[in-house]
Amino acid sequence: MNKILITGGAGFIGSCLAEKLAENKDNEIVIIDNFVTGDEQKIPTSANNNIQFIIADVNNVQELSGIFNENNFDYVFHYAALVGVKRTTDNPVMVLNDIEGIKNILNLSRDKGVKRVYYSSSSEVYGEPVEFPQNEHTTPLNSRVPYAIVKNVCEAFLRSYKKEYGLDYTIFRFFNTYGPKQSKDFVISKFISLALQNKPISIYGDGSQTRTFCFIDDNISATVNAFYKQQFVNDVVNVGGDIEVSVLDLANTIVKLTGSSSVIEHLPALKEGDMTRRKPDIAKMKTLLNSPLIALEEGLEKVLSDTKYIL
Numbered sequence: 518m519n520k521i522l523i524t525g526g527a528g529f530i531g532s533c534l535a536e537k538l539a540e541n542k543d544n545e546i547v548i549i550d551n552f553v554t555g556d557e558q559k560i561p562t563s564a565n566n567n568i569q570f571i572i573a574d575v576n577n578v579q580e581l582s583g584i585f586n587e588n589n590f591d592y593v594f595h596y597a598a599l600v601g602v603k604r605t606t607d608n609p610v611m612v613l614n615d616i617e618g619i620k621n622i623l624n625l626s627r628d629k630g631v632k633r634v635y636y637s638s639s640s641e642v643y644g645e646p647v648e649f650p651q652n653e654h655t656t657p658l659n660s661r662v663p664y665a666i667v668k669n670v671c672e673a674f675l676r677s678y679k680k681e682y683g684l685d686y687t688i689f690r691f692f693n694t695y696g697p698k699q700s701k702d703f704v705i706s707k708f709i710s711l712a713l714q715n716k717p718i719s720i721y722g723d724g725s726q727t728r729t730f731c732f733i734d735d736n737i738s739a740t741v742n743a744f745y746k747q748q749f750v751n752d753v754v755n756v757g758g759d760i761e762v763s764v765l766d767l768a769n770t771i772v773k774l775t776g777s778s779s780v781i782e783h784l785p786a787l788k789e790g791d792m793t794r795r796k797p798d799i800a801k802m803k804t805l806l807n808s809p810l811i812a813l814e815e816g817l818e819k820v821l822s823d824t825k826y827i828l
């Protein structure tokens with residue numbers, strides 16, 4: 518039996534991870550979330566009756582200690598974080614407070630004998646990138662905004678706890694991930710929501726900035742396989758798509774797929790936080806997958822077939 522803690526499990530990626538891990542009767546899952554962006558409806562139920570939910574703030578040591586004292590966790594997936602470009606830019610102090618969360622998770626994991634901590638870092642640690650594609654080991658980190666700095670600091674905490682206390686970790690650097698459960702304030706959900714309502718779609722700048730997009734199922738397959746196969750222990754893995762798409766092309770594709778009459782409007786370019794290009798080297802991730810990555814149009818169709826959280 519594996520007792521697994523998932524923080525941020527009422528959110529998009531954490532809830533999908535919990536759902537997948539709960540398919541295995543040998544996993545017993547505890548989700549904690551404070552609902553800052555999470556949603557009770559996203560918390561999965563399991564036919565195996567092996568998911569428990571506790572409302573708690575990871576950054577609050579008292580709340581978290583009580584949960585660690587009542588459960589002997591074998592593994593921790595620390596996915597809770599303040600997210601969203603606008604939210605994190607408007608609330609930088611709140612973002613920096615997430616450093617308390619990693620300290621709490623690591624101190625309690627060390628003290629209670631957790632076998633490994635899995636951490637959701639971000640492509641943002643590469644900042645405005647100096648190398649294409651961005652490789653886990655050769656591309657220098659260039660974090661400037663608080664959200665990226667916190668991810669970078671949390672990575673440093675994981676490496677330091679391994680070095681001083683022998684606590685194992687795996688760092689996943691997630692690149693743009695999308696799926697039906699994603700919050701409305703992210704690019705794909707936002708564009709789909711606007712397109713379905715035939716409302717104008719706004720783009721920062723000329724829309725030539727590129728991103729790669731990863732459908733949630735590929736993210737979950739990679740991370741769950743890393744867990745079951747015990748791969749990339751004390752290592753970093755980029756988890757994302759590797760086909761570059763401009764934001765303008767993305768908007769046009771969504772307008773086409775939805776048959777929308779939305780017009781595309783251009784807003785002034787953002788002053789910070791909107792990288793010109795981003796693309797991961799996913800050679801390591803591909804060793805974790807059994808099939809090719811899901812293509813953008815196929816993933817968008819899957820989102821369009823389940824718009825409960827978007828509309």
Ligand SMILES: NC(=O)c1ccc[n+]([C@@H]2O[C@H](COP(=O)([O-])OP(=O)(O)OC[C@H]3O[C@@H](n4cnc5c(N)ncnc54)[C@H](O)[C@@H]3O)[C@@H](O)[C@H]2O)c1
Nearest residue numbers: 525527528529530551552553554555574575597598691694
């Ligand atoms: N979705 C992406 O494209 C993407 C890309 C890079 C990194 N990530 C990382 O993946 C993780 C999950 O992101 P997501 O897209 O599912 O976002 P999300 O907002 O859907 O999920 C985050 C969850 O964490 C919870 N949370 C935040 N702070 C908390 C706290 N102090 N205590 C308890 N719960 C807290 C929120 O309520 C929410 O349910 C985050 O760490 C995020 O930084 C996501």
